[in-house]
Amino acid sequence: MNPPATASFIDVVLGLATAPAGQDPGNRFSLEGLTLRPGSDGTLEFGIEKIEAASLRVSSGPLMLELGHFALHKLVAVVRSDGGKPRLSALDANSAEFSGVKVHGPLVIPRVASGGSAAGQGADTSWRLVPLAAAEGTIRAEIVDAHLLFDADVTVPIRQGRIDLDDATVEHVGPDSRMGASRLGLYVDAPNGRSYLYQFPSAPVVGVQYERRGALLGPFVTDRGHLRLQEFGEWLLRQHPSEEALGFTEQARLLLARTAVSGHVQLGDGSFVAPGLQADLAGRADGRNVLRLHSEAVGRGLTLEMASLSIRNAILNWGGTQMGCDEMAGALTLRLFLDGAQLRFALDLADMKITGLSLRSQRPAAT
Numbered sequence: 318m319n320p321p322a323t324a325s326f327i328d329v330v331l332g333l334a335t336a337p338a339g340q341d342p343g344n345r346f347s348l349e350g351l352t353l354r355p356g357s358d359g360t361l362e363f364g365i366e367k368i369e370a371a372s373l374r375v376s377s378g379p380l381m382l383e384l385g386h387f388a389l390h391k392l393v394a395v396v397r398s399d400g401g402k403p404r405l406s407a408l409d410a411n412s413a414e415f416s417g418v419k420v421h422g423p424l425v426i427p428r429v430a431s432g433g434s435a436a437g438q439g440a441d442t443s444w445r446l447v448p449l450a451a452a453e454g455t456i457r458a459e460i461v462d463a464h465l466l467f468d469a470d471v472t473v474p475i476r477q478g479r480i481d482l483d484d485a486t487v488e489h490v491g492p493d494s495r496m497g498a499s500r501l502g503l504y505v506d507a508p509n510g511r512s513y514l515y516q517f518p519s520a521p522v523v524g525v526q527y528e529r530r531g532a533l534l535g536p537f538v539t540d541r542g543h544l545r546l547q548e549f550g551e552w553l554l555r556q557h558p559s560e561e562a563l564g565f566t567e568q569a570r571l572l573l574a575r576t577a578v579s580g581h582v583q584l585g586d587g588s589f590v591a592p593g594l595q596a597d598l599a600g601r602a603d604g605r606n607v608l609r610l611h612s613e614a615v616g617r618g619l620t621l622e623m624a625s626l627s628i629r630n631a632i633l634n635w636g637g638t639q640m641g642c643d644e645m646a647g648a649l650t651l652r653l654f655l656d657g658a659q660l661r662f663a664l665d666l667a668d669m670k671i672t673g674l675s676l677r678s679q680r681p682a683a684t
Contacts, residue, residue: 361396471496
């Protein structure tokens with residue numbers, strides 16, 4: 318049996334739109350061991366020993382997916398007719414390898430009320446960042462020509478999932494400054510006075526221990542406070558985008574345009590949950606899931622890299638399809654950058670290996 322045309326087959330399997338053939342010489346694929354069996358309910362079951370594709374480009378709304386190469390092994394796909402058009406109903410593959418995977422487009426962070434669920438998913442999709450609870454690492458920043466405050470070298474250690482602001486250092490010419498957290502926000506106490514970098518909406522803020530002063534509310538700070546990364550990160554991501562209470566000050570925005578950042582964070586094992594996505598990070602004992610970050614100017618963009626990503630039990634709900642896998646391992650690079658006023662992202666995945674891959678359509682059948 319001859320395989321179906323490239324665009325038709327990819328549209329059936331992925332439920333996405335391929336780039337127009339006249340505009341792209343890619344979208345090449347090959348099949349081995351193809352079998353076809355009709356189902357009693359009018360479906361068709363494809364069995365494929367191996368499918369490979371190279372130079373594949375598909376789009377979904379404003380997002381673009383590029384695949385340098387991928388291979389699926391021992392694949393079974395069930396296709397049903399949806400209003401006269403073939404549509405994937407289910408897919409299972411024993412294993413898969415991907416290389417040269419690029420996803421890019423505008424960055425939109427889904428917002429779901431705490432404890433809520435996304436429509437049609439039937440599960441709690443509020444943010445959960447368990448791997449941050451045991452994070453270890455150090456973040457360094459260099460503020461160059463920051464005329465509003467000072468030229469400075471900032472070091473922020475992360476220990477057991479928290480940032481103790483008594484241990485953060487702000488070194489520059491003259492007396493060093495100190496960082497801390499008050500009920501108003503994150504601040505820097507410099508020789509010319511206190512400046513707030515990040516303002517809190519109201520007290521208390523989840524995951525933040527505020528500064529403490531001496532007896533009888535004396536002027537001297539005895540404890541600069543700390544941040545518990547998991548709780549603070551979850552609280553921050555759950556805020557409604559219309560809330561103006563949390564944000565960088567204008568002074569901080571100008572500083573970020575002159576701030577270079579580098580560092581590493583060893584993430585812990587545990588579940589990561591976001592609207593439409595859930596997965597378990599694993600492999601800390603083997604040194605996996607170390608996040609490295611760097612930027613020449615944070616105000617213009619930031620790059621995050623994981624040379625040894627390792628996750629298990631991943632489930633992604635996207636475009637009416639639920640995708641899942643038992644294990645995934647490889648390398649990841651995520652770039653966040655400004656394109657005019659639009660925040661965009663570019664995600665690169667290298668040498669990804671997946672076992673127990675599955676897809677299930679969640680779209681209602683046409684009547």
